Amino acid sequence: MKILVFVKQVPDTDDVALDPKTGRLVREGVESKLNPVDANAVEAAVQLKEKHGGTVGVVSMGPPQAEDVLKKALALGCDESYLLSDRPLGGADTLATAYTLSLAARRIGGYDLLLFGRNAVDGDTAQTGPATAAFLGIPQVTLASSIDVEDGWVICERRLEDRTQKVRARMPALVTVTAEMNKPRYPKPVDIVKALKKPRHAWTAQDLGADPSRIGMNGSPTSTRGLMEPRKRKADTKYFQGQPREIAAQIADLLHDERLI
Amino acid sequence: MAQEDCKGIWVFAEQQDGKLNDTVFEILARALDLKNHSGEEITAVLLGKGVTALAPALFEYGAEAVIVAENDALAQYSARPYEKALTQLVQKHRPSILLYGATSLGRDLAPRVMVSLRTGLTADAVDLGFDEDGVFCQTTPAYGGSVLARIAILEKRPQMVTVRPKMFDPVEPRSGASGRMIAETVDIAADGDYEVLETMARQDHGGSIEDADILVSGGRGIKSEEDLKRLDELAALLGGRLAASRPLVDSGWLPHDRQIGQSGTTVKPKYIFNVAISGSVQYQVGMQKAGCIISVNHTKGAPIFDISHYGAVADYRALIPALIEEIRRRKA
Numbered sequence A: 001m002k003i004l005v006f007v008k009q010v011p012d013t014d015d016v017a018l019d020p021k022t023g024r025l026v027r028e029g030v031e032s033k034l035n036p037v038d039a040n041a042v043e044a045a046v047q048l049k050e051k052h053g054g055t056v057g058v059v060s061m062g063p064p065q066a067e068d069v070l071k072k073a074l075a076l077g078c079d080e081s082y083l084l085s086d087r088p089l090g091g092a093d094t095l096a097t098a099y100t101l102s103l104a105a106r107r108i109g110g111y112d113l114l115l116f117g118r119n120a121v122d123g124d125t126a127q128t129g130p131a132t133a134a135f136l137g138i139p140q141v142t143l144a145s146s147i148d149v150e151d152g153w154v155i156c157e158r159r160l161e162d163r164t165q166k167v168r169a170r171m172p173a174l175v176t177v178t179a180e181m182n183k184p185r186y187p188k189p190v191d192i193v194k195a196l197k198k199p200r201h202a203w204t205a206q207d208l209g210a211d212p213s214r215i216g217m218n219g220s221p222t223s224t225r226g227l228m229e230p231r232k233r234k235a236d237t238k239y240f241q242g243q244p245r246e247i248a249a250q251i252a253d254l255l256h257d258e259r260l261i
Numbered sequence B: 001m002a003q004e005d006c007k008g009i010w011v012f013a014e015q016q017d018g019k020l021n022d023t024v025f026e027i028l029a030r031a032l033d034l035k036n037h038s039g040e041e042i043t044a045v046l047l048g049k050g051v052t053a054l055a056p057a058l059f060e061y062g063a064e065a066v067i068v069a070e071n072d073a074l075a076q077y078s079a080r081p082y083e084k085a086l087t088q089l090v091q092k093h094r095p096s097i098l099l100y101g102a103t104s105l106g107r108d109l110a111p112r113v114m115v116s117l118r119t120g121l122t123a124d125a126v127d128l129g130f131d132e133d134g135v136f137c138q139t140t141p142a143y144g145g146s147v148l149a150r151i152a153i154l155e156k157r158p159q160m161v162t163v164r165p166k167m168f169d170p171v172e173p174r175s176g177a178s179g180r181m182i183a184e185t186v187d188i189a190a191d192g193d194y195e196v197l198e199t200m201a202r203q204d205h206g207g208s209i210e211d212a213d214i215l216v217s218g219g220r221g222i223k224s225e226e227d228l229k230r231l232d233e234l235a236a237l238l239g240g241r242l243a244a245s246r247p248l249v250d251s252g253w254l255p256h257d258r259q260i261g262q263s264g265t266t267v268k269p270k271y272i273f274n275v276a277i278s279g280s281v282q283y284q285v286g287m288q289k290a291g292c293i294i295s296v297n298h299t300k301g302a303p304i305f306d307i308s309h310y311g312a313v314a315d316y317r318a319l320i321p322a323l324i325e326e327i328r329r330r331k332a
Helices: A036-052 A064-075 A094-108 A128-136 A189-195 A244-257 B022-038 B052-060 B079-093 B104-117 B225-237 B246-250 B281-287 B303-307 B316-331
Strands: A002-006 A009-011 A032-034 A055-061 A080-084 A113-117 A140-150 A153-159 A163-170 A173-177 A200-203 A222-228 A238-240 B009-012 B042-048 B065-070 B097-101 B121-125 B127-130 B136-142 B147-153 B159-163 B180-184 B194-201 B214-218 B241-244 B271-275 B292-297 B310-313
Touching: A002 A036, A002 A094, A002 A128, A009 A064, A032 A036, A032 A064, A036 A055, A036 A113, A036 A140, A036 A173, A055 A064, A055 A094, A064 A080, A064 A189, A064 A200, A080 A094, A094 A128, A094 B104, A094 B121, A113 A128, A128 A140, A128 A173, A128 B079, A128 B104, A140 A163, A140 B104, A153 A173, A163 A173, A222 B136, A238 A244, A244 B310, A244 B316, B009 B022, B009 B104, B022 B042, B022 B097, B022 B127, B022 B159, B042 B052, B042 B079, B052 B065, B052 B180, B065 B079, B079 B104, B097 B104, B104 B121, B104 B159, B121 B136, B121 B147, B147 B159, B214 B225, B225 B241, B225 B316, B241 B246, B281 B303, B292 B303, B292 B316
Parallel strands: A002 A055, A002 A113, A055 A080, A080 A200, A113 A173, A140 A173, A238 B310, B009 B042, B009 B097, B042 B065, B065 B180, B097 B159, B121 B159, B214 B241, B214 B271, B271 B292, B292 B310
Antiparallel strands: A009 A032, A140 A153, A153 A163, A163 B194, A222 B147, B127 B136, B136 B147
């Protein structure tokens, strides 16, 4: 079985600041890391390989330093990495990103299963996985909290708003995984050393045979018109006073007035 | 699709098992505001099998036209047949705007339609409107909600958006309202490569936090799973449900669907108790529409107090047991 897992490098904080003068993100001093739920996708891929055999390739699109998250994925058990890095690929929205990732999947070829984390913590669209499946014309399972394969099908549980579903999709298929699926392992020092010897590929837009009008900013129908700080509601907070027992009594009075008790 | 000739505001009328999703009514309410600006007709698009009976409700909540496509292959939701059906309808009628609920179904479907139509899709918008230049803009949180981005789709049509649930209040339904009914035939086949094997109602932890009236929510300051049980006890006493901010979910004490916030669930309960939650922006984004916010934190400067109606600067380990005891005494 051949699995491809797609990962993204994201800022190592979810509390970014805006420069009050320019209205742009302050990027200085912000470290990068592997998008958290992508670690669950890597773990799922490696566990499937351990159980059923096969190989796991890991793919990332991003600036050259995205190589760091690929190295990490290799240390976690992936066999081969593919970095899609090229200036014309920059500024891509989900449509252009999914187009590019689908070209990479086609070029690698022979895959049975594509795995994504459900969303990236920076853009947080959760659109790239399903959009990539659409470009490839394959079935998808989003929000999977468990995964296994059997007789050419991938079988998953999905936790939805008011229901849990067990579904199956014929492979090749694409699955987006949630954090409930597993607990990602930590790489051992020996794995980190071994990872250095694994094959790593770097591809440009041209290597992918990409249509220049469909990648990066050119291929992105959405554009950002501006960034804003969320407006915070400033309430006129009423504070309860006293020792815990006294506060408890005041809260209970409130609950009683509101007919909650 | 190019801009020319595209007009009309469409709302994807998500339904499952013959029941419309609540977000449909919320989005219709916002569509009415958009119509006030652009004057474009509001059309609800209904896909399924035996769903025509849902049309009157769509008219009552603001749709002027309802397009219904009934097909055996649409009886149960599956991404690819739905993608094809919706794509065919859009190509035929050429709407300018297409809105979906940012539900698990909407977010499964819309990206595929984005690809088949080669258009733009804004994810999980918390607001929609026209700017001073008359450009349709969507506001969407990024970086865990610490910034809001204003997104526009300038050239391609339709301009597609998934809209976060609970952002808009439905209008008062106009009983007996009606409008144009358009029955369409779509040329699709069932997806033989995708199958729902089993569907179970969610029963864990007493139902979803999304529709709870009362929530007791614990945060990073909660010291142990034992303490979390006390919060659960308080929630049960009040007829509410237990929720959490991200750290408790990351630590594995509660499943992801208990998580309030940008990367979790947006809630709008009548009452919320925040216990040992400092109040990161992403958490605040997820619960700031609660009717009454009561917060307990041992740090006076905790940002959660800025948005709370009632605050208690106290150690929760003393306060919560005292509160449970007090409520029990009064109920007895």
